[in-house]
Amino acid sequence: MSPSGKSLFIANRGEIAVRVNSAAKALGCKVIQAHSEADRDMLAVRLADEAVEIGPPQASKSYLDVEKVVQAAKAAGADAVHPGYGFLSESARFAAAVEEAGMIFVGPGAETIARMGDKVAAREAAIAAGVPTAPGSTGRIETVDDARAVVAEIGYPVMIKAAAGGGGRGIRVVETDEDLARLIPQAQTEAAAAFGDGGLYVERMVTDARHVEVQILGDGTRAVHLFERECSLQRRRQKVWEEAPAACLSAASRERVCAASVALAEAVNYRGAGTLEFLYEPARDEFYFMEMNTRIQVEHPVTEMITGVDLVQEMIRIAFGEPMRLSQDALRIDGHAIEVRVNAEDPANGFMPFPGLTGALHIPEGARFDTMLYEGYAIPPFYDSLLGKLIVHGRDRAEAIERLRAALDEIRIDGLKTTLPLFRALVDDPEIQAGEANTAYLESWLETNTLDAA
Amino acid sequence: MAKQIQSPLPGTFYRRPSPDAPAFVEDGAEVAAGDVIGLVEVMKTFHEIKAETGGANVRFQVENEAPVTAGAVLAEMD
Numbered sequence: 001m002s003p004s005g006k007s008l009f010i011a012n013r014g015e016i017a018v019r020v021n022s023a024a025k026a027l028g029c030k031v032i033q034a035h036s037e038a039d040r041d042m043l044a045v046r047l048a049d050e051a052v053e054i055g056p057p058q059a060s061k062s063y064l065d066v067e068k069v070v071q072a073a074k075a076a077g078a079d080a081v082h083p084g085y086g087f088l089s090e091s092a093r094f095a096a097a098v099e100e101a102g103m104i105f106v107g108p109g110a111e112t113i114a115r116m117g118d119k120v121a122a123r124e125a126a127i128a129a130g131v132p133t134a135p136g137s138t139g140r141i142e143t144v145d146d147a148r149a150v151v152a153e154i155g156y157p158v159m160i161k162a163a164a165g166g167g168g169r170g171i172r173v174v175e176t177d178e179d180l181a182r183l184i185p186q187a188q189t190e191a192a193a194a195f196g197d198g199g200l201y202v203e204r205m206v207t208d209a210r211h212v213e214v215q216i217l218g219d220g221t222r223a224v225h226l227f228e229r230e231c232s233l234q235r236r237r238q239k240v241w242e243e244a245p246a247a248c249l250s251a252a253s254r255e256r257v258c259a260a261s262v263a264l265a266e267a268v269n270y271r272g273a274g275t276l277e278f279l280y281e282p283a284r285d286e287f288y289f290m291e292m293n294t295r296i297q298v299e300h301p302v303t304e305m306i307t308g309v310d311l312v313q314e315m316i317r318i319a320f321g322e323p324m325r326l327s328q329d330a331l332r333i334d335g336h337a338i339e340v341r342v343n344a345e346d347p348a349n350g351f352m353p354f355p356g357l358t359g360a361l362h363i364p365e366g367a368r369f370d371t372m373l374y375e376g377y378a379i380p381p382f383y384d385s386l387l388g389k390l391i392v393h394g395r396d397r398a399e400a401i402e403r404l405r406a407a408l409d410e411i412r413i414d415g416l417k418t419t420l421p422l423f424r425a426l427v428d429d430p431e432i433q434a435g436e437a438n439t440a441y442l443e444s445w446l447e448t449n450t451l452d453a454a
Numbered sequence: 455m456a457k458q459i460q461s462p463l464p465g466t467f468y469r470r471p472s473p474d475a476p477a478f479v480e481d482g483a484e485v486a487a488g489d490v491i492g493l494v495e496v497m498k499t500f501h502e503i504k505a506e507t508g509g510a511n512v513r514f515q516v517e518n519e520a521p522v523t524a525g526a527v528l529a530e531m532d
Protein backbone atom coordinates (compact mmCIF):
# COMPACT_ATOMS: atom_id res chain seq x y z
CA MET A 1 0.00 0.00 0.00
CA SER A 2 1.32 3.41 -0.96
CA PRO A 3 1.00 6.38 1.42
CA SER A 4 -0.17 8.56 -1.48
CA GLY A 5 -3.69 9.90 -0.88
CA LYS A 6 -3.73 8.63 2.72
CA SER A 7 -3.99 10.91 5.75
CA LEU A 8 -1.21 11.22 8.32
CA PHE A 9 -1.86 12.58 11.82
CA ILE A 10 1.18 14.31 13.35
CA ALA A 11 1.14 13.84 17.14
CA ASN A 12 3.95 16.27 17.85
CA ARG A 13 4.92 19.93 17.58
CA GLY A 14 7.83 22.27 16.85
CA GLU A 15 10.44 21.66 14.20
CA ILE A 16 9.87 17.89 13.95
CA ALA A 17 6.18 18.42 13.10
CA VAL A 18 7.29 20.69 10.26
CA ARG A 19 9.83 18.09 9.13
CA VAL A 20 7.25 15.25 9.14
CA ASN A 21 4.81 17.52 7.31
CA SER A 22 7.23 18.09 4.45
CA ALA A 23 8.00 14.37 4.13
CA ALA A 24 4.30 13.48 4.18
CA LYS A 25 3.43 16.11 1.56
CA ALA A 26 6.23 14.85 -0.68
CA LEU A 27 4.61 11.40 -0.50
CA GLY A 28 1.19 12.79 -1.40
CA CYS A 29 -0.35 12.40 2.06
CA LYS A 30 -2.99 14.63 3.58
CA VAL A 31 -1.59 16.08 6.82
CA ILE A 32 -3.65 16.43 10.02
CA GLN A 33 -1.75 18.30 12.70
CA ALA A 34 -2.42 17.91 16.45
CA HIS A 35 -1.83 20.96 18.61
CA SER A 36 -2.40 22.22 22.15
CA GLU A 37 -4.18 25.48 23.03
CA ALA A 38 -0.76 27.15 23.20
CA ASP A 39 0.26 25.96 19.74
CA ARG A 40 -2.55 27.31 17.55
CA ASP A 41 -0.09 29.61 15.78
CA MET A 42 2.73 27.15 15.27
CA LEU A 43 4.23 26.71 11.82
CA ALA A 44 3.20 23.06 11.50
CA VAL A 45 -0.46 24.06 12.02
CA ARG A 46 -0.19 26.66 9.27
CA LEU A 47 1.34 24.11 6.89
CA ALA A 48 -1.18 21.33 7.61
CA ASP A 49 -4.29 20.49 5.61
CA GLU A 50 -6.25 20.22 8.83
CA ALA A 51 -5.51 20.99 12.50
CA VAL A 52 -7.04 19.48 15.63
CA GLU A 53 -6.79 20.97 19.12
CA ILE A 54 -6.08 18.25 21.66
CA GLY A 55 -5.96 20.04 25.01
CA PRO A 56 -4.44 22.66 27.32
CA PRO A 57 -0.86 23.96 27.03
CA GLN A 58 0.65 21.52 29.55
CA ALA A 59 2.04 18.54 27.62
CA SER A 60 0.67 16.11 30.24
CA LYS A 61 -2.85 17.24 29.31
CA SER A 62 -2.31 17.35 25.54
CA TYR A 63 0.66 15.83 23.68
CA LEU A 64 1.27 13.21 26.40
CA ASP A 65 -2.37 12.19 26.85
CA VAL A 66 -2.69 8.83 25.04
CA GLU A 67 -6.50 8.73 25.05
CA LYS A 68 -6.94 12.31 23.84
CA VAL A 69 -4.41 11.95 21.02
CA VAL A 70 -5.79 8.62 19.80
CA GLN A 71 -9.40 9.90 19.93
CA ALA A 72 -8.45 13.06 18.03
CA ALA A 73 -6.67 11.06 15.32
CA LYS A 74 -9.57 8.63 15.02
CA ALA A 75 -12.19 11.41 14.90
CA ALA A 76 -10.20 13.18 12.18
CA GLY A 77 -10.26 10.01 10.08
CA ALA A 78 -6.49 9.54 10.08
CA ASP A 79 -5.01 6.47 8.38
CA ALA A 80 -1.72 6.71 10.27
CA VAL A 81 -0.12 8.50 13.23
CA HIS A 82 3.45 9.83 13.27
CA PRO A 83 4.73 10.37 16.82
CA GLY A 84 7.89 12.40 15.99
CA TYR A 85 10.45 12.28 18.84
CA GLY A 86 9.90 12.83 22.56
CA PHE A 87 6.30 12.96 23.87
CA LEU A 88 4.61 9.58 23.09
CA SER A 89 7.11 8.42 20.47
CA GLU A 90 8.51 5.66 22.71
CA SER A 91 5.31 4.80 24.55
CA ALA A 92 4.39 1.17 23.90
CA ARG A 93 0.91 1.91 25.28
CA PHE A 94 0.42 4.67 22.68
CA ALA A 95 1.62 2.51 19.79
CA ALA A 96 -0.77 -0.25 20.88
CA ALA A 97 -3.69 2.18 21.32
CA VAL A 98 -3.17 3.62 17.82
CA GLU A 99 -3.25 0.15 16.28
CA GLU A 100 -6.22 -0.96 18.39
CA ALA A 101 -8.10 2.06 17.06
CA GLY A 102 -7.50 0.75 13.55
CA MET A 103 -4.75 3.17 12.51
CA ILE A 104 -1.12 2.66 11.50
CA PHE A 105 1.59 3.65 14.00
CA VAL A 106 4.63 5.05 12.17
CA GLY A 107 7.28 3.13 14.08
CA PRO A 108 7.95 -0.34 15.44
CA GLY A 109 5.33 -2.49 17.16
CA ALA A 110 4.43 -1.95 20.81
CA GLU A 111 6.33 -5.10 21.90
CA THR A 112 9.55 -3.87 20.26
CA ILE A 113 9.19 -0.44 21.88
CA ALA A 114 8.60 -2.05 25.29
CA ARG A 115 11.49 -4.48 24.92
CA MET A 116 14.01 -1.87 23.74
CA GLY A 117 12.75 0.66 26.29
CA ASP A 118 13.79 -1.62 29.15
CA LYS A 119 17.54 -1.13 29.40
CA VAL A 120 18.21 -4.58 30.83
CA ALA A 121 16.09 -6.34 28.20
CA ALA A 122 17.68 -4.22 25.44
CA ARG A 123 21.17 -5.09 26.70
CA GLU A 124 20.29 -8.78 26.76
CA ALA A 125 18.95 -8.56 23.18
CA ALA A 126 22.13 -6.72 22.17
CA ILE A 127 24.40 -9.37 23.70
CA ALA A 128 22.37 -12.14 22.01
CA ALA A 129 22.81 -10.44 18.62
CA GLY A 130 26.56 -9.98 19.10
CA VAL A 131 26.41 -6.24 19.75
CA PRO A 132 29.30 -5.14 22.01
CA THR A 133 28.27 -3.96 25.50
CA ALA A 134 30.30 -2.56 28.39
CA PRO A 135 31.51 -5.17 30.89
CA GLY A 136 29.03 -5.23 33.77
CA SER A 137 26.05 -6.95 35.32
CA THR A 138 24.25 -9.44 33.11
CA GLY A 139 20.85 -8.58 34.57
CA ARG A 140 19.32 -6.52 37.31
CA ILE A 141 21.18 -5.70 40.51
CA GLU A 142 19.01 -6.39 43.55
CA THR A 143 21.44 -5.80 46.42
CA VAL A 144 24.71 -4.07 47.27
CA ASP A 145 26.34 -7.54 47.38
CA ASP A 146 25.25 -8.17 43.77
CA ALA A 147 26.93 -4.91 42.80
CA ARG A 148 30.12 -5.79 44.74
CA ALA A 149 30.35 -9.10 42.88
CA VAL A 150 30.20 -7.27 39.52
CA VAL A 151 32.79 -4.71 40.61
CA ALA A 152 35.12 -7.53 41.71
CA GLU A 153 35.24 -8.58 38.04
CA ILE A 154 35.37 -5.25 36.24
CA GLY A 155 36.96 -2.87 38.76
CA TYR A 156 36.23 0.78 39.62
CA PRO A 157 35.11 3.25 38.40
CA VAL A 158 31.67 1.92 37.51
CA MET A 159 28.38 3.49 36.50
CA ILE A 160 25.10 2.61 38.20
CA LYS A 161 22.23 2.98 35.75
CA ALA A 162 18.45 2.75 36.07
CA ALA A 163 16.95 -0.08 33.99
CA ALA A 164 14.05 2.16 32.98
CA GLY A 165 16.17 5.31 32.55
CA GLY A 166 17.33 6.92 29.35
CA GLY A 167 18.88 10.04 27.91
CA GLY A 168 21.49 10.01 30.65
CA ARG A 169 18.96 10.17 33.47
CA GLY A 170 19.51 8.13 36.62
CA ILE A 171 23.25 7.53 36.07
CA ARG A 172 25.76 7.61 38.94
CA VAL A 173 29.53 7.22 38.79
CA VAL A 174 30.97 5.23 41.71
CA GLU A 175 34.64 4.88 42.61
CA THR A 176 34.72 3.29 46.10
CA ASP A 177 33.07 0.50 48.12
CA GLU A 178 31.67 3.04 50.61
CA ASP A 179 29.99 5.02 47.81
CA LEU A 180 28.65 1.81 46.30
CA ALA A 181 27.02 0.79 49.59
CA ARG A 182 25.51 4.25 49.97
CA LEU A 183 24.44 4.90 46.37
CA ILE A 184 22.84 1.58 45.38
CA PRO A 185 19.86 1.95 47.78
CA GLN A 186 19.58 5.66 46.93
CA ALA A 187 19.59 4.94 43.19
CA GLN A 188 16.94 2.21 43.66
CA THR A 189 14.64 4.61 45.53
CA GLU A 190 15.14 7.37 42.98
CA ALA A 191 14.65 5.09 39.97
CA ALA A 192 11.43 3.76 41.52
CA ALA A 193 10.17 7.34 42.02
CA ALA A 194 11.29 8.70 38.64
CA PHE A 195 10.57 5.75 36.35
CA GLY A 196 8.21 3.56 38.39
CA ASP A 197 10.83 0.82 38.30
CA GLY A 198 13.66 0.50 40.83
CA GLY A 199 15.70 -1.90 38.66
CA LEU A 200 19.43 -1.10 38.36
CA TYR A 201 22.46 -2.39 36.51
CA VAL A 202 26.18 -1.72 36.78
CA GLU A 203 28.69 -1.11 33.97
CA ARG A 204 32.36 -0.28 33.67
CA MET A 205 33.07 3.44 33.32
CA VAL A 206 34.46 4.28 29.88
CA THR A 207 37.34 6.79 29.63
CA ASP A 208 37.64 9.49 26.94
CA ALA A 209 34.21 8.38 25.75
CA ARG A 210 32.80 9.41 22.39
CA HIS A 211 29.08 9.18 21.69
CA VAL A 212 28.64 7.20 18.47
CA GLU A 213 25.23 6.08 17.22
CA VAL A 214 24.17 3.96 14.27
CA GLN A 215 21.11 4.79 12.18
CA ILE A 216 19.13 1.80 11.06
CA LEU A 217 16.01 1.32 8.99
CA GLY A 218 14.05 -1.93 8.94
CA ASP A 219 10.87 -3.19 7.29
CA GLY A 220 10.16 -5.93 9.84
CA THR A 221 12.20 -8.51 7.98
CA ARG A 222 15.24 -6.85 6.50
CA ALA A 223 17.29 -4.00 7.94
CA VAL A 224 20.02 -1.71 6.64
CA HIS A 225 22.30 0.78 8.40
CA LEU A 226 22.89 4.31 7.21
CA PHE A 227 26.26 4.58 8.89
CA GLU A 228 26.85 6.44 12.14
CA ARG A 229 26.76 9.86 13.76
CA GLU A 230 29.00 11.31 16.45
CA CYS A 231 27.31 13.40 19.13
CA SER A 232 30.02 13.83 21.76
CA LEU A 233 29.41 17.54 22.32
CA GLN A 234 26.78 17.54 25.05
CA ARG A 235 25.62 19.85 27.80
CA ARG A 236 23.79 18.24 30.72
CA ARG A 237 23.72 15.08 28.62
CA GLN A 238 21.80 16.85 25.88
CA LYS A 239 23.44 16.81 22.46
CA VAL A 240 24.13 20.24 21.01
CA TRP A 241 26.35 19.47 17.96
CA GLU A 242 26.19 16.34 15.82
CA GLU A 243 28.20 15.04 12.88
CA ALA A 244 28.12 12.28 10.30
CA PRO A 245 30.19 10.26 9.86
CA ALA A 246 32.13 9.95 13.17
CA ALA A 247 35.63 11.31 12.62
CA CYS A 248 37.03 9.12 15.44
CA LEU A 249 36.32 5.81 13.64
CA SER A 250 38.42 3.83 11.18
CA ALA A 251 36.66 2.17 8.24
CA ALA A 252 37.06 -1.22 9.94
CA SER A 253 35.58 -0.01 13.26
CA ARG A 254 32.69 1.60 11.39
CA GLU A 255 31.93 -1.62 9.52
CA ARG A 256 32.06 -3.59 12.78
CA VAL A 257 29.60 -1.43 14.75
CA CYS A 258 27.25 -0.90 11.80
CA ALA A 259 27.08 -4.62 10.94
CA ALA A 260 26.38 -5.49 14.61
CA SER A 261 23.59 -2.90 14.68
CA VAL A 262 21.92 -4.42 11.62
CA ALA A 263 22.16 -7.84 13.27
CA LEU A 264 20.30 -6.54 16.35
CA ALA A 265 17.67 -4.79 14.22
CA GLU A 266 17.00 -7.97 12.23
CA ALA A 267 17.02 -10.11 15.39
CA VAL A 268 14.12 -8.06 16.83
CA ASN A 269 12.36 -7.80 13.41
CA TYR A 270 12.72 -4.05 13.60
CA ARG A 271 10.28 -1.93 11.62
CA GLY A 272 10.89 1.77 10.95
CA ALA A 273 13.77 4.12 11.77
CA GLY A 274 15.84 3.42 14.86
CA THR A 275 19.14 4.33 16.44
CA LEU A 276 21.57 2.28 18.49
CA GLU A 277 23.60 4.47 20.81
CA PHE A 278 27.12 3.46 21.84
CA LEU A 279 29.99 4.82 23.83
CA TYR A 280 33.24 4.43 21.91
CA GLU A 281 36.54 4.18 23.77
CA PRO A 282 39.30 5.24 21.31
CA ALA A 283 42.24 3.80 23.29
CA ARG A 284 40.71 0.31 23.23
CA ASP A 285 38.90 0.76 19.89
CA GLU A 286 35.83 -0.69 21.60
CA PHE A 287 32.10 0.08 21.45
CA TYR A 288 29.70 -0.28 24.34
CA PHE A 289 25.98 -0.42 23.59
CA MET A 290 23.97 2.05 25.68
CA GLU A 291 20.42 2.04 24.38
CA MET A 292 18.23 1.82 21.32
CA ASN A 293 15.88 4.66 20.42
CA THR A 294 12.86 3.34 18.57
CA ARG A 295 11.96 6.56 16.74
CA ILE A 296 13.37 9.24 14.47
CA GLN A 297 16.04 11.31 16.25
CA VAL A 298 16.57 15.06 16.40
CA GLU A 299 19.91 14.74 14.60
CA HIS A 300 18.69 12.55 11.71
CA PRO A 301 19.42 15.28 9.10
CA VAL A 302 23.21 14.77 9.21
CA THR A 303 22.64 11.17 8.10
CA GLU A 304 20.33 12.36 5.33
CA MET A 305 22.99 14.81 4.13
CA ILE A 306 25.70 12.14 3.73
CA THR A 307 23.48 9.38 2.30
CA GLY A 308 20.91 11.30 0.24
CA VAL A 309 18.12 9.27 1.89
CA ASP A 310 15.02 11.02 3.27
CA LEU A 311 14.65 9.02 6.50
CA VAL A 312 11.23 10.39 7.42
CA GLN A 313 9.79 9.53 4.01
CA GLU A 314 11.26 6.03 4.23
CA MET A 315 9.77 5.39 7.69
CA ILE A 316 6.34 6.51 6.47
CA ARG A 317 6.56 4.26 3.37
CA ILE A 318 7.52 1.29 5.54
CA ALA A 319 4.68 2.02 8.00
CA PHE A 320 2.20 1.86 5.11
CA GLY A 321 3.56 -1.59 4.24
CA GLU A 322 5.98 -0.86 1.42
CA PRO A 323 9.02 -3.14 1.48
CA MET A 324 12.45 -1.64 2.11
CA ARG A 325 13.65 0.24 -0.96
CA LEU A 326 17.26 0.61 0.17
CA SER A 327 19.94 -1.97 -0.37
CA GLN A 328 23.04 -1.91 1.80
CA ASP A 329 25.39 -2.21 -1.18
CA ALA A 330 24.01 0.97 -2.73
CA LEU A 331 24.48 3.09 0.40
CA ARG A 332 27.63 5.24 0.47
CA ILE A 333 29.01 8.01 2.63
CA ASP A 334 29.19 11.23 0.63
CA GLY A 335 31.31 13.87 2.39
CA HIS A 336 30.65 15.12 5.93
CA ALA A 337 27.74 16.87 7.62
CA ILE A 338 27.41 18.88 10.86
CA GLU A 339 24.27 19.97 12.72
CA VAL A 340 24.03 22.46 15.58
CA ARG A 341 20.92 22.78 17.74
CA VAL A 342 19.66 26.33 17.92
CA ASN A 343 17.82 26.65 21.24
CA ALA A 344 15.96 29.62 22.74
CA GLU A 345 18.46 29.88 25.58
CA ASP A 346 20.94 32.57 26.52
CA PRO A 347 24.42 31.00 26.69
CA ALA A 348 25.81 34.21 28.23
CA ASN A 349 23.36 33.86 31.14
CA GLY A 350 23.53 30.23 32.28
CA PHE A 351 21.45 29.05 29.29
CA MET A 352 18.36 30.79 30.71
CA PRO A 353 15.34 29.92 28.56
CA PHE A 354 14.09 32.76 26.38
CA PRO A 355 10.52 32.24 25.17
CA GLY A 356 10.30 35.51 23.21
CA LEU A 357 8.83 36.98 20.06
CA THR A 358 10.61 36.06 16.82
CA GLY A 359 11.84 39.04 14.80
CA ALA A 360 13.27 39.09 11.31
CA LEU A 361 14.94 35.90 10.08
CA HIS A 362 17.83 35.63 7.70
CA ILE A 363 18.77 32.07 6.78
CA PRO A 364 21.96 31.55 4.75
CA GLU A 365 21.69 29.99 1.32
CA GLY A 366 23.51 26.72 1.02
CA ALA A 367 22.72 25.66 4.59
CA ARG A 368 19.74 23.57 5.69
CA PHE A 369 17.71 25.03 8.55
CA ASP A 370 14.99 22.70 9.91
CA THR A 371 12.95 25.08 12.03
CA MET A 372 9.61 25.94 13.59
CA LEU A 373 10.29 29.68 13.36
CA TYR A 374 8.64 32.36 11.28
CA GLU A 375 8.78 36.11 11.68
CA GLY A 376 6.28 37.26 14.32
CA TYR A 377 6.00 33.82 16.04
CA ALA A 378 5.75 33.97 19.84
CA ILE A 379 7.63 30.99 21.33
CA PRO A 380 5.44 29.30 23.96
CA PRO A 381 7.16 28.65 27.32
CA PHE A 382 5.58 25.22 27.84
CA TYR A 383 7.82 23.01 25.73
CA ASP A 384 11.51 22.41 25.05
CA SER A 385 13.66 25.22 23.75
CA LEU A 386 14.67 23.78 20.35
CA LEU A 387 13.98 26.39 17.66
CA GLY A 388 15.71 24.69 14.79
CA LYS A 389 18.76 22.88 13.52
CA LEU A 390 21.36 24.44 11.29
CA ILE A 391 22.88 21.78 9.04
CA VAL A 392 25.80 22.03 6.63
CA HIS A 393 27.50 19.58 4.30
CA GLY A 394 31.01 19.57 2.82
CA ARG A 395 33.21 17.26 0.79
CA ASP A 396 35.15 16.49 3.96
CA ARG A 397 35.03 17.48 7.65
CA ALA A 398 37.30 20.51 7.18
CA GLU A 399 35.04 21.89 4.47
CA ALA A 400 31.93 21.19 6.58
CA ILE A 401 33.47 23.17 9.46
CA GLU A 402 34.26 26.06 7.09
CA ARG A 403 30.69 26.04 5.80
CA LEU A 404 29.37 25.93 9.36
CA ARG A 405 31.46 28.99 10.24
CA ALA A 406 30.17 30.84 7.16
CA ALA A 407 26.56 29.89 7.93
CA LEU A 408 26.92 30.97 11.59
CA ASP A 409 28.36 34.30 10.46
CA GLU A 410 25.41 34.88 8.18
CA ILE A 411 22.36 33.49 10.03
CA ARG A 412 20.30 36.08 11.89
CA ILE A 413 17.38 35.44 14.26
CA ASP A 414 16.20 38.76 15.61
CA GLY A 415 14.22 39.18 18.80
CA LEU A 416 15.43 36.02 20.57
CA LYS A 417 18.39 34.95 22.66
CA THR A 418 19.71 31.76 21.12
CA THR A 419 22.62 29.34 21.42
CA LEU A 420 24.15 30.62 18.15
CA PRO A 421 26.94 32.54 20.02
CA LEU A 422 28.01 29.25 21.64
CA PHE A 423 28.51 27.65 18.22
CA ARG A 424 30.34 30.71 16.86
CA ALA A 425 32.87 30.13 19.67
CA LEU A 426 32.98 26.32 19.37
CA VAL A 427 33.62 26.35 15.62
CA ASP A 428 37.00 28.02 16.30
CA ASP A 429 37.99 25.64 19.10
CA PRO A 430 41.16 23.66 18.21
CA GLU A 431 40.06 20.44 20.00
CA ILE A 432 36.74 20.44 18.17
CA GLN A 433 38.41 21.25 14.86
CA ALA A 434 40.74 18.30 15.44
CA GLY A 435 37.80 16.00 16.26
CA GLU A 436 39.29 15.27 19.69
CA ALA A 437 36.39 16.35 21.92
CA ASN A 438 34.90 13.63 24.15
CA THR A 439 31.54 13.59 25.94
CA ALA A 440 32.92 15.55 28.92
CA TYR A 441 34.59 18.23 26.79
CA LEU A 442 31.81 20.78 26.43
CA GLU A 443 30.99 20.87 30.14
CA SER A 444 34.60 21.64 31.04
CA TRP A 445 34.86 24.11 28.13
CA LEU A 446 31.85 25.99 29.53
CA GLU A 447 33.49 26.19 32.96
CA THR A 448 36.58 27.92 31.57
CA ASN A 449 35.10 30.03 28.76
CA THR A 450 32.67 32.91 28.99
CA LEU A 451 30.40 33.92 26.17
CA ASP A 452 29.57 37.50 25.31
CA ALA A 453 25.93 38.46 25.23
CA ALA A 454 24.52 37.99 21.75
CA MET B 455 -2.89 46.97 50.70
CA ALA B 456 -2.04 43.37 50.01
CA LYS B 457 1.50 42.45 48.96
CA GLN B 458 1.86 40.50 45.72
CA ILE B 459 4.22 37.77 44.56
CA GLN B 460 4.56 37.83 40.77
CA SER B 461 6.00 35.32 38.34
CA PRO B 462 9.18 36.66 36.73
CA LEU B 463 8.81 34.21 33.82
CA PRO B 464 6.06 32.75 31.66
CA GLY B 465 5.43 29.03 32.06
CA THR B 466 3.63 26.53 34.26
CA PHE B 467 3.22 27.21 37.99
CA TYR B 468 3.67 24.44 40.55
CA ARG B 469 2.79 24.72 44.22
CA ARG B 470 4.66 21.54 45.22
CA PRO B 471 8.20 20.30 44.59
CA SER B 472 6.87 17.00 43.17
CA PRO B 473 3.35 15.66 42.55
CA ASP B 474 3.24 13.63 45.78
CA ALA B 475 4.92 16.18 48.03
CA PRO B 476 3.09 18.69 50.24
CA ALA B 477 2.74 22.28 48.99
CA PHE B 478 5.69 24.62 49.60
CA VAL B 479 3.27 26.96 51.36
CA GLU B 480 -0.37 26.35 52.34
CA ASP B 481 -3.08 28.97 51.85
CA GLY B 482 -3.30 31.14 54.93
CA ALA B 483 0.27 30.44 56.09
CA GLU B 484 3.00 32.95 56.87
CA VAL B 485 6.18 33.32 54.82
CA ALA B 486 9.55 34.93 55.48
CA ALA B 487 11.59 36.84 52.87
CA GLY B 488 13.42 34.30 50.69
CA ASP B 489 10.99 31.42 51.27
CA VAL B 490 10.24 29.34 48.18
CA ILE B 491 6.50 29.52 47.47
CA GLY B 492 6.46 27.56 44.20
CA LEU B 493 8.15 26.69 40.93
CA VAL B 494 7.67 27.99 37.42
CA GLU B 495 8.58 25.58 34.66
CA VAL B 496 9.74 27.33 31.53
CA MET B 497 10.96 25.30 28.57
CA LYS B 498 11.44 22.21 30.73
CA THR B 499 13.60 23.98 33.32
CA PHE B 500 12.35 24.78 36.82
CA HIS B 501 12.81 28.13 38.52
CA GLU B 502 12.13 28.70 42.22
CA ILE B 503 9.76 31.52 43.07
CA LYS B 504 10.70 33.21 46.36
CA ALA B 505 8.86 35.71 48.50
CA GLU B 506 10.76 39.00 48.32
CA THR B 507 9.36 40.11 51.65
CA GLY B 508 7.70 38.36 54.56
CA GLY B 509 3.93 38.27 54.89
CA ALA B 510 0.96 36.64 56.54
CA ASN B 511 -2.23 34.95 55.34
CA VAL B 512 -0.88 33.94 51.92
CA ARG B 513 -3.64 33.62 49.33
CA PHE B 514 -2.70 31.86 46.10
CA GLN B 515 -4.26 33.42 43.00
CA VAL B 516 -3.22 30.66 40.58
CA GLU B 517 -4.04 26.96 40.67
CA ASN B 518 -1.34 24.32 40.85
CA GLU B 519 -0.10 23.42 37.31
CA ALA B 520 -1.80 26.43 35.72
CA PRO B 521 -0.14 28.29 32.84
CA VAL B 522 1.07 31.76 33.88
CA THR B 523 2.41 34.81 32.02
CA ALA B 524 5.44 36.85 33.09
CA GLY B 525 4.17 39.32 35.69
CA ALA B 526 1.15 37.22 36.65
CA VAL B 527 0.21 37.56 40.34
CA LEU B 528 0.83 34.13 41.89
CA ALA B 529 -0.14 35.00 45.45
CA GLU B 530 -1.22 37.86 47.69
CA MET B 531 -0.49 38.27 51.38
CA ASP B 532 -0.83 40.80 54.17
